[in-house]
Amino acid sequence: MSLDKMLKKLSVRSPWLFRINAGSCNGCDVELATTACIPRYDVERFGCRYCGSPRHADIVLITGPLTTKVRDRVLRVWDEIPDPKVTVAVGICPISGGVFREGYSIEGPISRYIPVDVNVPGCPPRPQAILEAVVLARSIWMKKLGVEA
Template identity: 70%
Template sequence: MLQLISELASRSPWIYRINAGSCNGCDVEMATTALIPRYDVERLGCKYCGSPRHADVVLISGPLTLRVRDKVLRVYNEIPHPKVTVAVGVCPVSGGCFRDGYSVGADIDHYIPLDVIVPGCPPRPQAIMEGVLKAVGIWRTRLEEGVCSHS
């Protein structure tokens, strides 16, 4: 047990959130997973960070709007490898209710590979927690495969 705790503490995944033009419904639910003890992601060994350069897991919400596309891609490229991308809600995957809007371009997966999809509009905090747990599993597998995290 002590060995497991020391392994988790030595390299816990950090989470970074990107809003790609959402209505903020998903962002409110992601904040719930960060602030309310019942859904606290820190129980999974994760911690939200304020810089993409420290992140291991990125949560993306909203359709990729034309106005923020270049900024989102620039921030995404600042995240070191191995990184795991979680689409939160239906908007990153299909555009959701904004799909045919004048300000929405192609789906996010045309620009950024999605590893985990958390469906819902907005998804419930339990679903976001499950998505983060899957992402952590993928991230740990990539670490074990020898992909350098900070190269």
């Protein structure tokens, strides 16, 4: 096995998470924060770490229905994330608009602008579902890198 392939294979064990709030009501954000912090659903055991900078991110977690005000900013931040990246839509809002659907200020669903890899429906989703999404995103990331588990 070549060095490059080995590095790639190891690299999926260190997914750094980055949160984008696209006009969310904060419910999903609280859920994301507690998923990382509280003992029962410790996401750090997968090697994850929340990072503050989009430049360091591997897995992007987007919450919120993508309002008109934040659309361009969300797209810009998403563009700043280096490839390969995996996008996860957390909560029903980025998937379909949720309760805000067809509102005058809603630009979503987010998949109109960004290729979404994993959808996690729920309002807010259960922590277990978010953890499963992170694990799923990891395997998608592996596919994007071109290595098999």
